[in-house]
Amino acid sequence: xxxxxxxxxxxxxxxxxxxPSADVTERGVIYLEHETQTRPYGPGAYWNGTxxxxxxxxxxxDLNISQYNLSSPPSDNVSVGVGFKTAWPLLQxxxxxxxxxxxxGSQILTSLDGQGVGNWSYGHLSGRVPxxxxxxxxxxxxxxxxxFGRDTIHFIGGIxxxxxxxxxxxxxxxxxxxGLGLLTSGFSYAFPKISATMYxxxxxxxxxxxxxxxxxxxxxxxxx
Numbered sequence: 001x002x003x004x005x006x007x008x009x010x011x012x013x014x015x016x017x018x019x020p021s022a023d024v025t026e027r028g029v030i031y032l033e034h035e036t037q038t039r040p041y042g043p044g045a046y047w048n049g050t051x052x053x054x055x056x057x058x059x060x061x062d063l064n065i066s067q068y069n070l071s072s073p074p075s076d077n078v079s080v081g082v083g084f085k086t087a088w089p090l091l092q093x094x095x096x097x098x099x100x101x102x103x104x105g106s107q108i109l110t111s112l113d114g115q116g117v118g119n120w121s122y123g124h125l126s127g128r129v130p131x132x133x134x135x136x137x138x139x140x141x142x143x144x145x146x147x148f149g150r151d152t153i154h155f156i157g158g159i160x161x162x163x164x165x166x167x168x169x170x171x172x173x174x175x176x177x178x179g180l181g182l183l184t185s186g187f188s189y190a191f192p193k194i195s196a197t198m199y200x201x202x203x204x205x206x207x208x209x210x211x212x213x214x215x216x217x218x219x220x221x222x223x224x
Contacts, residue, residue: 013221014052014064014085016158017184017201019172022101022126022137024087027058030224037203039215046213047072052221054085061086066107068147069179076113077179079146081120083107099135100127109146118144124156135160141174149179166190170201181206184217195223 014031015021025031031054038047048071054064065082069075085105091098106121124139137158144151154176162168171185186201199219205212 013188013197013199014054016137016160016170016172017186017199017203017217017219018174018180018182019137019141019156019158020085020103020105020122020124021158022087022099022103022124022135024060024085025054025056025062025223027056029056030054031056031062031221032224033219033221035217035219037213037215037217039213044213046215048075048213057084059086060088064105064107068109077115077146077149078112079109079115079118080112081107081109081147083120097130098127101125103139109144111146115146118146120144120147122156126158133162137172147179152176152178154178154181166192170199175206177206177212179212181212186217197221 033052035050051067054062056062068079069077083106087101087103090100104123109118120143122141126137128135141156142153158172160170168188173183174180182203184201184203188199190197201217203217
């Protein structure tokens with residue numbers, strides 16, 4: 001599920017890897033992304049696919065639709081989420097270089113495996129370190145079993161370090177023991193000419209995990 005502003009209009013990802021980013025899709029822009037989480041070798045080989053759609057509504061808000069937990073072996077927890085994300089700029093006139101933002105979002109989750117309807121909601125604060133341009137993110141997320149495999153409230157955090165206008169190192173973390181209880185680290189690379197971004201990382205489950213699995217994470221996002 002990554003966030004990098006590359007300087008090209010519209011190139012703002014919905015998540016860092018899995019943690020929602022402080023970026024929103026620009027008004028009138030369509031965002032599509034495929035994410036693969038996988039361990040292609042045994043024992044414990046698996047594939048998990050997630051797909052994202054977002055449409056920029058303006059006013060720092062976008063509409064998003066996500067499909068979660070399509071996997072092999074089957075997860076028995078496939079769901080669709082429909083909701084929004086809003087990112088309010090803070091103290092922009094006083095500290096413009098810090099890019100402080102308060103980001104909130106929510107999705108109604110509908111199970112495709114007969115597990116009913118649930119919710120995922122989150123909120124976090126973020127800002128950049130001057131000169132280094134490092135973006136730091138920290139907040140709280142709460143969701144139900146339709147996405148996480150159990151009802152849970154947990155910390156979310158992220159670090160994004162741009163090295164060039166196209167290449168960034170990125171890390172995010174969900175605390176707790178649930179389906180997204182992972183530390184994921186890697187990089188993103190933007191292709192401004194085709195309005196797309198690629199992400200590659202490795203995810204490590206939290207100690208005492210219940211659902212999270214180690215493996216590679218690959219994402220490809222395209223803007224229209």
